[in-house]
Amino acid sequence: MASSSSSSSSSSAVNMDPDVALRLFEEGATLVLLGVPKGTELGIDCKSWQVGPRFRGVKMIPPGLHFLHYSSVNSPTCGNEIGPKTGVFLHLKPREILLANWDPKEEDLDFSASKNQEEVSRIRATLQELDPYLGPYPYEVMRKWVSLTDHLSEELVNNLQPLSGRICAYCDVIPEIEYRHTKDRAEQPVNDTVCQSMKEGLDRLPKMKLREGTELRFSVIPEKTYPAGATPAEITQCSMDLSYALETVLKNYELQPLHILGELQFAFVCFLLGNVYEGFEHWKRLLALLCRSEETMGKRKQLFLDLITVLYHQLGEIPPDFFVDIVSQDNFLTSTLQDFFQFASGPGVDVTLRKRAEKFKAHLTKKFRWDFDADLDDCAPVVVELPEGVTVD
Template identity: 80%
Template sequence: MASSSSRNISDLDPDVARRLFEEGATLVLLGVPQGTQLGLDCKSWQVGPRFRGVKMIPPGLHFLHYCSVNSPECGGQMGPKSGLFLTLKPREILLANWDHKTEDLDFSASKNEEEVNRIRANLRDLDPYLGPYPYEVMRKWVSLTDRLSEELAMNLQPLTGRICAFSDVIPEIEFRHTKDREDQPRNDTPCQNMKEGLERLPKMKQREGTELRFSVIPKKTYPPGATPAEITQFSMDLTYTLETVLEENHKQLPLNLLGELQFAFVCFLVGDVYEGFEHWKRLLALLCRSEEAMRKRKELYLGLIGVLYHQLGEIPPEFFVDIVSQSNFLTTTLQDFFQFATGPGMDTALRKRAEKFKAHVTKKFSWDFDVDLEDCTPVVVELPEGVSVD
């Protein structure tokens, strides 16, 4: 692990460092190849020859992520990132061995109580080979996951227990025998265009058990039997769709929807999972365009502002210009949110919090949310000198 982590731990308050040493959990990761990129939460390192794991980890929910690497003789290229959420208890030792065949961590050794006790008895001998938890990212990590419980994280991550940057796909129709493939019609004529070429490719599907288990957002935003006028109404105010999602996925704990929003964001930000970004966008659009729900679910929306405040703080302003603004997703979505949340009849506390958040986002991204809603082009605003919106 990088030497910077060792320097950071020395900057800790002695009492905090001692408490982390005594109460913190330990990840013992044996056999991880040198050069592997491995990280915990918002920090990653390149594994060195002495690496055996991470110590002094604050109890709670964490995201362990890693990329396998080829040998230097094969170019030393990084593989796709894999990761998993795990919850660590005080003084817990979680043991894993690197499986060179699957290029993955195997945690089955943690079920061997005798082996774990042996590690615990020799923990002081192992200590020089353990890197300290990057305490400087703890506050950031907590702010990005404070609504995400252990149970929710386990329910959202794939049944395989691994979150992968690239989907594991297989053909929809598997031809297990040569004869099956021979019986398929052949078309040896050249493709006339890309669309034709794509249509000739075998249809693929994601391997069962590897899918992220996000809430399904209905494509129809209106109830069965709705009149044309009601269809228009339900398409402008997505409260019906939001309530459907909450009823089917988070009936007992509606605020878990914010935890799902955080899960999707972390999968994208830390795990490099583009599907997480797409689901984050869909959830955000659903929440921001549900005017009636803002009146009924004040706590959900007060929480949403806090979640977004920390998430947008982790993204450079140019990110949305480069990736999203072809459809101006963030500007138009937040514009709708601010229009509804600061409108007549809205709860006073929510309205004030929304106005303050609007000022913050305006300053950070230099976007004007008060322009005509039909104008989808982000407008740069010049703040008068000396004016602060903090």
């Protein structure tokens, strides 16, 4: 969903403040990307382009955390089909030069050249000659990018991203049992009969698993929201107020509980810019956990004040009709936020948090025309009265 442009990236520097441009020129990092095929869709943070024949990389990048994302494109003779997106989180230092070469076989960027100090030194020495082929960082999206990642640190990214370092829009799966030799495959039973059901067909397919090192390493959200040995009354209470489950997850961030918001931002960026549906699913689960934890809301004021700010920026990046197409099918977001606003208006909630929640509720109501005061009982099952004398076994 990143914005795209087919024009030269040099246009982004036209409206840049001269002082800012000079500072970024002197202190900014440089991303040298060699051999990227013409037509490749490539972006950094919240903006993307279609690469031209002169493209060699991006300059004047503000130091800090960034997300590079790209999709290979077939030649015109093959229909210009766009491949799945790949993303890489980068933490760049002032004046750093990061070098990558395009691997045509893998259709991916190879950053191993950055480990060759002689090659990096050579690039630095010829940087002035390379400058006309480098597009400036899209400064106009920097504020937006920072607002979407202000709780996301380099350490947190390293803990959450796959060990491979690649955020892939598709699942890289392999068979659970690999038959490497022809003899092994030949010995497997062959069933030529027609499948009688979908389940039977799925059961016949080889069992697959994610390739090791490619899976996102999100926090595990407990399936049971109540402690072991809980009474029926406690189970009911923990199902209505998810504070026990939330506090269990927060133990991963015991020293810095606000890092859970960094994980929420990481999942959102993976979905928004990386097209990773798993990121969207985890964002939903984590958000539901945060919004339905009444007891924790009374104890961790700053966590929920910052949650409102995080959601304000995230929801501002998604078109309103997106929720109609995906979220509103099960009324996830409106019902989740409805619970949040109800808990935030409770007597045990800090007055600052209560007022911030009221303003956020008014903002969403105006922007999306969502009704957070609708009676959820409207969705309850209808009780049908049977005629006198009629019973149901």
